[in-house]
Amino acid sequence: xxxxxxxxxxxxxxxxxxxxxxxxxxxxxxxxxxxxxxxxxxxxxxxxxxxxxxxxxxxxxxxxxxxxxxxxxxxxxxxxxxxxxxxxxxxxxxxxxxxxxxxxxxxxxxxxxxxxxxxxxxxxxxxxxxxxxxxxxxxxxxxxxxxxxxxxxxxxxxxxxxxxxxxxxxxxxxxxxxxxxxxxxxxxxxxxxxxxxxxxxxxxxxxxxxxxxxxxxxxxxxxxxxxxxxxxxxxxxxxxxxxxxxxxxxxxxxxxxxxxxxxxxxxxxxxxxxxxxxxxxxxxxxxxxxxxxxxxxxxxxxxxxxxxxxxxxxxxxxxxxxxxxxxxxxxxxxxxxxxxxxxxxxxxxxxxxxxxxxxxxxxxxxxxxxxxxxxxxxxxxxxxxxxxxxxxxxxxxxxxxxxxxxxxxxxxxxxxxxxxxxxxxxxxxxxxxxxxxxxxxxxxxxxxxxxxxxxxxxxxxxxxxxxxxxxxxxxxxxxx
Numbered sequence: 001x002x003x004x005x006x007x008x009x010x011x012x013x014x015x016x017x018x019x020x021x022x023x024x025x026x027x028x029x030x031x032x033x034x035x036x037x038x039x040x041x042x043x044x045x046x047x048x049x050x051x052x053x054x055x056x057x058x059x060x061x062x063x064x065x066x067x068x069x070x071x072x073x074x075x076x077x078x079x080x081x082x083x084x085x086x087x088x089x090x091x092x093x094x095x096x097x098x099x100x101x102x103x104x105x106x107x108x109x110x111x112x113x114x115x116x117x118x119x120x121x122x123x124x125x126x127x128x129x130x131x132x133x134x135x136x137x138x139x140x141x142x143x144x145x146x147x148x149x150x151x152x153x154x155x156x157x158x159x160x161x162x163x164x165x166x167x168x169x170x171x172x173x174x175x176x177x178x179x180x181x182x183x184x185x186x187x188x189x190x191x192x193x194x195x196x197x198x199x200x201x202x203x204x205x206x207x208x209x210x211x212x213x214x215x216x217x218x219x220x221x222x223x224x225x226x227x228x229x230x231x232x233x234x235x236x237x238x239x240x241x242x243x244x245x246x247x248x249x250x251x252x253x254x255x256x257x258x259x260x261x262x263x264x265x266x267x268x269x270x271x272x273x274x275x276x277x278x279x280x281x282x283x284x285x286x287x288x289x290x291x292x293x294x295x296x297x298x299x300x301x302x303x304x305x306x307x308x309x310x311x312x313x314x315x316x317x318x319x320x321x322x323x324x325x326x327x328x329x330x331x332x333x334x335x336x337x338x339x340x341x342x343x344x345x346x347x348x349x350x351x352x353x354x355x356x357x358x359x360x361x362x363x364x365x366x367x368x369x370x371x372x373x374x375x376x377x378x379x380x381x382x383x384x385x386x387x388x389x390x391x392x393x394x395x396x397x398x399x400x401x402x403x404x405x406x407x408x409x410x411x412x413x414x415x416x417x418x419x420x421x422x423x424x425x426x427x428x429x430x431x432x433x434x435x436x437x438x439x440x441x442x443x444x445x446x447x448x449x450x451x452x453x454x455x456x457x458x459x460x461x462x463x464x465x466x467x468x469x470x471x472x473x474x475x476x477x478x479x480x
Contacts, residue, residue: 001053009053016057017089021072025454028431029073031066038067069434074455077463078436080246080274081381081407081451085306091364092308094357101354102346108357112346115144115359122301122313122362125280125371129292132315142315143322143349144358148273149194151298151314154322154350156185156198156238159267159295161325163237180204184229185238188217188252190245192271205234215248215402215440217241219256226264238267241294243287244275247438248401248445249408251275251287258293270297273312277304278382278406281375287405295321304381304407305374306453307361314349322349381407381450384460388448391464397471401440407450410438413471417444419478426470433463 001009041063070076072084102111119142120133134141145151164179180203187195189208199206207229209221226236239261241252254270261268270291276299278284291297298314301307316322346355369377385407392398392411401410412420421444424437438445450460 005053012057016060021454024070024073025075027065027070027073029070029075029434030428030431031069032431033067038063072452072454073434074452074459075433075463076451077448078434078451080449081304082309083302083304083306084308084453085365085369087364087368088306088308088361091360095360098357100357102357103354104346111355111357111359114357114363115346116141118359118362118366119143119313119315121366123315125374126276126288127279127285128297128315131292131317132297134319139319140315140317141319142313143346144355144362145298145312145314145350146310147194147312148192148271148298148300149197150351151296151312152195152240152269152271153198153201154314155267155269155296155298155316156202156204158316158321158325159185159238159269160202160204162267162321163235167235179235182233182235183237184234185240186222186225186236187240188215188242188245190215190217190247190250190252191240191242192246192273195240195271204238211250211252215245215250217252217257219253219260222257223260226260226266236264236266238269240269240271243270243272244406246274248410248440248447249275249406250402251405254288254290254293258290262293267296268294270294272297272299274300274303274408275406276313277301277374278378280305280371281378284378284406301362304378306365306369306377311358311361319349377453381455384450384455384457385409385448387457388450388460388464391461395468397475401443401445409448410440410445411448412443412445413474415478417442419474420444420446422477423467423471423474426474427467430466430470432466 042059071082098108100108100111102108102115104112116134120135123133123142130138132140132142145154160180160183163183164176167179168174168176184205184207185199186207186209188211190211191208196206207225209217209225212218212221222239229236239257241254241257243251243254245251258268260266272279272288275287279288279299294317296314296316298312300312302309302311366374385404389400389404389409389411392400392409397413398411399414401412413423420437424435424446427433427435427446435446435448438447448463452459
């Protein structure tokens with residue numbers, strides 16, 4: 001394919017994408033295939049001779065689309081949103097064309113510098129404390145990670161290194177192996193499984209703190225665990241506070257937990273993967289109160305801020321905490337400007353070496369929507385979630401299980417878990433809408449997350465009518 005054909009095929013692909021998204025509402029939101037469906041539809045080896053572009057395009061509809069879950073359908077209400085917008089798609093095209101591997105400033109200066117500035121832009125939208133911003137001479141700063149899971153792991157590994165070095169500085173005879181056995185991290189029993197996985201990868205103990213009646217980690221429970229573990233000779237070093245849990249969008253009490261972490265010299269990391277986008281709205285910024293106590297903070301613009309995956313924003317107060325933990329500097333990666341004091345080597349902030357020009361997506365989206373446009377988008381989703389909540393509350397057969405704060409509604413039929421499992425199975429088997437469940441204590445609960453960029457009140461109303469009709473069928477069957 002030469003540039004002449006690329007121009008033609010590129011325009012065709014843009015038309016295909018636009019047609020796909022314009023018509024996505026007419027596709028079944030969830031695929032009707034079984035595991036292994038695709039292998040039978042494609043050859044067992046790659047072709048020896050080139051195939052035509054037309055053949056590939058035909059196979060998209062024949063082979064790929066039947067197995068696609070349409071996350072951007074206005075009838076997709078599962079998990080949490082994954083962001084999508086035309087400006088971000090265009091930026092991704094440019095990213096692919098430039099094709100740089102931005103592991104250092106010298107590898108592509110614009111890649112490093114735009115990321116630093118975009119993270120400051122976003123930090124200011126969130127009204128983060130100045131300590132988290134790079135500015136021209138700050139000690140902190142932001143970096144784009146691939147996911148919140150990566151950000152939690154990076155923070156944990158940096159905290160582990162920092163604590164071990166502090167202890168060895170005071171007691172040089174202590175070995176790293178001996179200290180690793182005693183290190184312990186903490187998080188709420190409502191935290192995402194990625195926190196536990198970070199502990200497994202980092203080789204440290206992770207302890208779940210029991211949450212309160214609002215599924216929130218509170219100071220008293222954390223303090224009790226810290227005191228008990230210190231008395232047993234363990235070394236607390238890391239706490240993860242979740243703002244907007246995956247199960248029910250609950251919020252740990254940051255204003256209570258933060259001061260304890262600071263008093264104990266424990267690294268505090270905030271995981272706001274979903275909810276963080278909402279903090280650009282003044283009316284939701286209170287949910288981030290207490291961020292000044294944190295050492296690191298992370299959320300995913302690729303969930304709810306119209307920046308396509310992957311783009312997970314992470315800030316630290318002291319970037320040397322990361323760079324001293326991950327710094328590997330072979331001669332072939334050095335350059336003449338790496339001691340300039342700027343954020344010149346973002347490879348020291350992450351697990352991988354290579355990094356894509358992801359900040360282009362932020363730059364395009366922030367400029368083409370503006371802060372006000374992004375705020376309006378968040379507010380629309382929150383309004384729709386409250387509309388769905390109101391519909392549920394009008395039906396006495398159902399109950400709302402947790403406070404609705406942002407774009408997630410947790411609800412269920414009044415009755416047994418089996419009844420609700422049957423209802424969810426009927427919903428997803430019908431493939432008109434898509435939901436996933438959670439478990440809150442001993443209750444099986446349905447989650448309704450407002451996700452699509454194009455979702456409107458009419459889609460929410462139709463989804464609720466569909467759920468009500470299926471609930472009636474399930475309840476009738478139970479009586480028979």
